[in-house]
Amino acid sequence: xxxxxxxxxxxxxxxxxxALNGADLDAIMALYAEDATVEDPVGxxxxxxxxxxxxxxxxxxxxxxxxxxxxEIRVTDRVCAFAFRVSLAHxxxxxxxxxxxxxxxxxxxxxxxxxxxxxxxNIHH
Numbered sequence: 749x750x751x752x753x754x755x756x757x758x759x760x761x762x763x764x765x766x767a768l769n770g771a772d773l774d775a776i777m778a779l780y781a782e783d784a785t786v787e788d789p790v791g792x793x794x795x796x797x798x799x800x801x802x803x804x805x806x807x808x809x810x811x812x813x814x815x816x817x818x819x820e821i822r823v824t825d826r827v828c829a830f831a832f833r834v835s836l837a838h839x840x841x842x843x844x845x846x847x848x849x850x851x852x853x854x855x856x857x858x859x860x861x862x863x864x865x866x867x868x869x870n871i872h873h
Contacts, residue, residue: 757828757853761821765832771809777802781858788864789847811836818846826853844872 760779767775777798780786786795786804795804814835821830828851835844847866854860 757823757826757851757857758821760851760853760857760859761817761828761830765815765817768809768813768815768834771813773802773805773809776805776809779859780862781854781856781860784858784860784862786862786864788862789867790863790865811838826855827851828853841873846870846872 763775764779766772767779780798780801782798784797784801786801788795788804795801814833816833818831818833821828829848831846831848833844833846835842837843845866847864847870850861850863850865851859852861
């Protein structure tokens with residue numbers, strides 16, 4: 749991936765955070781491969797392909813999200829992991845989720861697989 753003109757993995761993660769904060773569905777989708785999968789949270793049925801992933805993010809970005817990285821992005825080969833905070837107003841109260849996302853990239857530098865690791869202990873009201 750480093751030899752091709754695509755953005756670096758860390759650039760993709762920063763673009764992802766900006767797109768979530770800006771509720772920019774098209775920018776989010778531009779980061780994903782056409783046949784990508786999203787498992788958010790891990791253990792839920794994966795969203796497979798652009799249409800399913802777009803629907804997932806459309807619901808997410810319909811809420812006003814406040815997203816920020818928490819620590820360094822860990823990168824190895826075509827995989828990265830990063831901790832971040834997602835705050836949103838839901839049912840009259842603010843909820844903060846602190847997941848760790850893992851992105852696997854294809855040869856073109858697009859996200860092929862996304863998995864979000866979090867559970868009840870990582871959700872704060």
